[in-house]
Amino acid sequence: MAAVTRLVKHSRLSAVPSFWKAMTTATASSSASASASLSSRSDLSSRSVQWVFLGCPGVGKGTYASRLSHLLGVPHIATGDLVRHELSSNGPLSHQLAEIVNQGKLVSDEIIISLLSKRLEAGEARGESGFILDGFPRTIRQAEILDGVTDIDLVVNLKLPEQALIEKCLGRRICGQCGKNFNVASINIEGENGMPGISMAPLMPPSQCASKLITRADDTEAVVKERLLVYSEKSQPLEEFYRNRGKLLEFDLPGGIPESWPKLLEVLNLDEHEEKLSAAA
Numbered sequence: 001m002a003a004v005t006r007l008v009k010h011s012r013l014s015a016v017p018s019f020w021k022a023m024t025t026a027t028a029s030s031s032a033s034a035s036a037s038l039s040s041r042s043d044l045s046s047r048s049v050q051w052v053f054l055g056c057p058g059v060g061k062g063t064y065a066s067r068l069s070h071l072l073g074v075p076h077i078a079t080g081d082l083v084r085h086e087l088s089s090n091g092p093l094s095h096q097l098a099e100i101v102n103q104g105k106l107v108s109d110e111i112i113i114s115l116l117s118k119r120l121e122a123g124e125a126r127g128e129s130g131f132i133l134d135g136f137p138r139t140i141r142q143a144e145i146l147d148g149v150t151d152i153d154l155v156v157n158l159k160l161p162e163q164a165l166i167e168k169c170l171g172r173r174i175c176g177q178c179g180k181n182f183n184v185a186s187i188n189i190e191g192e193n194g195m196p197g198i199s200m201a202p203l204m205p206p207s208q209c210a211s212k213l214i215t216r217a218d219d220t221e222a223v224v225k226e227r228l229l230v231y232s233e234k235s236q237p238l239e240e241f242y243r244n245r246g247k248l249l250e251f252d253l254p255g256g257i258p259e260s261w262p263k264l265l266e267v268l269n270l271d272e273h274e275e276k277l278s279a280a281a
């Protein structure tokens with residue numbers, strides 16, 4: 001916990017580690033040599049937090065990463081959003097991406113790193129500092145590339161039972177007009193084998209959004225199950241990767257946002273007071 005407290009203190013400090021271009025270069029070479037050839041940025045005392053959120057599809061990475069990004073004043077960067085943005089732009093990659101995403105498969109490391117590098121460079125040009133990454137890294141190779149170009153301070157691994165993950169993905173809705181996320185699933189899973197049960201209330205849209213809700217094309221039951229399989233095969237090994245480096249914070253969500261958010265703040269040694277401070281800054 002002391003390490004987390006120390007990291008949180010660093011969130012007040014600013015300066016931008018400029019490693020985005022190095023990351024693109026790293027993708028082009030092998031990850032091992034990339035790690036060796038690129039200088040590591042480890043000056044924690046002069047920069048904002050660099051956190052990663054891990055967790056299965058539907059666990060709520062986006063929700064909690066976004067809340068923490070407001071609290072800590074760092075950008076929340078979700079590679080899934082970058083992919084969906086590219087898809088909707090009808091650019092040269094969109095046809096290829098649609099096929100991959102709608103089958104629940106992973107986009108190539110090269111494409112993801114190119115999208116992420118562009119996003120980070122644009123942020124750097126705007127003076128952004130630090131980040132909370134959501135959905136990246138998702139493979140050991142991506143983690144090695146990231147590891148070769150910068151230091152990640154903390155990796156938060158969110159966890160929920162599989163039944164809840166499927167129901168949450170199927171209940172996910174987005175307002176086509178304002179872009180806000182909702183969830184119409186009402187989850188009640190009984191505890192068994194010593195594991196506690198879990199209840200999550202739906203997050204219903206207000207009336208102005210109710211008629212404009214859309215569902216992600218990859219949130220069908222078959223595709224969600226495929227994404228969960230891909231996660232356990234390609235992304236689960238990241239837990240060990242970061243655990244071995246002493247960076248992994250495991251967090252079993254105790255319920256929906258009202259129960260989970262205060263507990264998450266508690267384990268991160270943050271409180272709502274910091275939210276007001278960062279809003280006022």
Ligand SMILES: Nc1ncnc2c1ncn2[C@@H]1O[C@H](COP(=O)(O)OP(=O)(O)O)[C@@H](O)[C@H]1O
Nearest residue numbers: 057058079080083101105106107112135136138
């Ligand atoms: N780091 C990544 N590597 C490869 N593909 C990715 C990555 N991030 C996102 N994607 C692609 O975008 C899709 C949607 O990502 P995301 O919104 O993070 O979904 P999920 O709800 O499954 O966590 C993924 O299924 C995958 O096809």
